[in-house]
Amino acid sequence: MMICKPIITRLILLISAFLSLPFLAFSQNDLIANIPSRNTISLNGRWQYIVDPYETGFYDYRFKERKEADAEAYWSSDVQVNKMDRKEHGYIDKYTLNVPSDWNSQNDRLYYYEGTVWYKKSFDYKKSTTSNRLFIYFGAANYRTDVYLNGKKLGMHKGGFTPFNLEIADSVLKEKGNYLVVKVDNKRYADEIPTLNTDWWNYGGITRDVKLVELPASAIIDYFIQLSPASTNGEIEGWVKLNNAVPNEKATIEIPELKVKHTFNVNNNLAEVKLTLPQFQCWLPENPKCYKVIIKTNSDRVEEKIGFRTVKVAGKSILVNGKPVFLRGISIHGEIPQGKRRAQSQSDALQLLTWAKELGCNMVRLAHYPHDEKMTRLADSLGLFVWSEIPVYWTIDFSSAAVLGKAQAQLNEMITRDHNRASIIIWSVGNETPVSDIRTIFMKTLLQTAKKTDPSRLVSAALEVDYHSAENLRSVDDPLGEYVDVVSFNEYLGWYGGTPESCRDARWSTRYNKPLFISETGAEALGGYHGDAGTLWTEEFQERFYKEQVAMLKRMPDNYVGASPWILADFRSPRRNNPTYQEGWNNKGLIDQQGRKKKAFYILKNYYNQIQTKN
Incomplete structure (x- = not known):
């Protein structure tokens, strides 16, 4: 059956409208910006683990997701309370992995592994004040991550290369002996990003930093302090985003080296920032000048080094700072x-x-x-x-x-x-x-x-x-x-x-x-393999x-x-299987x-x- 082009065009337009729906979020909390400037405790180090290719700790024998209170779930305690308490999982120091790192390079039996690994870490923590909020932050874990604390699920995230954070409620947190379990699954699927087919190694695990982040009840969550794209004289157009801003809250931007200090009203948890920098040095590769920028509210303060430059396209050129x-x-x-x-x-x-x-x-x-x-x-x-x-x-x-x-x-x-x-x-x-x-x-x-x-x-x-x-x-x-x-x-x-x-x-x-x-x-060239420039795989051919x-x-x-x-x-890729010149x-x-x-x-x-x- 032939379908005329106008109908196809209308279908495409309908699909386009459907695809323009707002993006989906997989972590339950707004991403906290500038973690290095926050009050944090690192959870990096040795974590105990269980390799679970059948996902026994997540599904029961009917392949139904286990309930939160299920004692056989791998996020539940592995401590035997009496001689008749049957435990079919356990975390011991015989099986540990470094975090952050991939599991493939740490254990030969995990070299090609794609599936679920459960990570477990115990920690003690007492908040500075009871009104503060506590989050756990992951720089990245590949690919799907389910996070449990003391038997309660905090949340789930998809994406192997981007950060996420989950809030830890007071009702879940303990001052001593918190039992943190993280399920990491690096299986590939056709309906994920990336998809099944890539040309790089599918490293699994908690591959970037893990931190506890303590914030005040009213906190600076994110901010954008950059030159306006149309700036010709140091005009900044940005914003500061808060959560739980108090009435009449204000946000202050300070750049001490430039003697800049401006205060802005916060409305609906957002302060619009507009200011003009006095004479300043633009960031460039030849002079990567960054200024200490301080963002403050009545209850929170963050700072970081920020460089100021503009980038735009003009005709056939990319212009940075107008050049x-x-x-x-x-x-x-x-x-x-x-x-x-x-x-x-x-x-x-x-x-x-x-x-x-x-x-x-x-x-x-x-x-x-x-x-x-x-x-x-x-x-x-x-x-x-x-x-x-x-x-x-x-x-x-x-x-x-x-x-x-x-x-x-x-x-x-x-x-x-x-x-x-x-x-x-x-x-x-x-x-x-x-x-x-x-x-x-x-x-x-x-x-x-x-x-x-x-x-x-x-x-x-x-x-x-x-x-x-x-x-x-x-x-x-x-x-x-x-x-x-x-x-x-x-x-x-x-x-x-x-x-x-x-x-x-x-x-x-x-x-x-x-x-x-x-x-x-x-x-391609195999390092150290030499010959004439007409021979593939030699350094001379690549040259x-x-x-x-x-x-x-x-x-x-x-x-x-x-x-x-x-x-x-050179990098690892399972697609590259010449036994002499590639070997993965x-x-x-x-x-x-x-x-x-x-x-x-x-x-x-x-x-x-x-x-x-x-x-």
Whole structure:
């Protein structure tokens, strides 16, 4: 049966309206911003665990979710109260895991494991005052997390790379011997974000910091203190968000170094902030100046370092503080190759970003998910532009409003955590998504969500192009280009199509009058494997590939604004199964599995040094 195009169009419009429904939240509380500035107690360290592939601790033998009071549930006490008390679970020190960390790298039997692991931690805690509120905060846990304290469920969160916090009621908390149990499940599903099919390791576990956070009854939950996108003279347009604000509450913004101090009225838990900075230094990679900003109310106070800069697109250029910039970038996975594990510490972040600086970068693409907050805060102080991305990757279910809701929730959590980071200039809503009408509606909705949530930054997505074409002229004409600020595309000319010499006649263009950015390009090489430049997998072949790419990049059109080649360091991927040259590694890194720089590293470094010297 043939359906006429007008009917299809109306259906698409109806679906678009449906998909524009507000995003779904999975944690029960508003995300608390700037955790490092809060009154916190770390719960990091050794946690006891139970591996539960059949989810016995969550479902009974009829596969029904266990009731809260079920003694056989793994969130219930494992202490035997008498000789006849049958306990079929238990937490002991023989089985412990480090938190934060993934479980795959800590125990060989969990290397490929996808399923449920129960974590248990005991702690004592007495609040400073009875009126204060207590929360438990997770930097991230992959993927679904169910949290229980003393037999009571606090809540659930979905998303493996974004933070969440849950309130602990006074009726649940004990001063001594609190019994915290966390169910973490990293199974992949077709209707989740990301979906079943990715090109990175599915690390499971509590992979980022866990903290108890104590707040006053009326607290500062979040704030946005940034230059207005249209600022020409230091105009700040922002807000301070409270919970349980008292009548006639006021919020004060203070920047001591600039002798700025302004007070604003709070209405419906929100204070609108408008002020003009006196003479100040803009944040730039060459001068990553950040100012101490203090936000105060009658009962709460937070502070952090914030840099001030503007970013916008003007025609074919990206302007930072009103001047064009060229992005000398590199893509990065949140992984430490020498340890075959998730990046988790300040020293891990320093290793990755120091490598990027050694390469001559002024920009990093943090792919394909929000990285640890330590990365974005360190990028602020080191002077690196950041592209931050949610894991809308390849072929997710673009027809599902529920999946859209999950993507929007992760997008909101990413932006909320980092919207005061000067380093972040681009929010990305996905990578290499196949073109279709329903996909474009889905992705457009995410772009609009990002712009509405944070109008001060640019939005983009990494698009695909046809690098198999025999034609020399290659046009980036994905319909999503109409809605992004920067037209970004991944190209592997000479690796997945043609030979490196195919670059010599290649000409790139886009039908959109916007900046053009190469978000990925690269070729694999096994570190330490040498041969002639015509042999795949050798460092010499990768070096040849980059020489041809660099020559092509020097001929790009005038709207070309930079690149972030794939990738800084080799990383683990179950898709990569050549038994000689891969063995579960994607070896497109410029730095190998042992942390050694490959020959291609120096080709890209030289290109970036030439650009830096020229500019």
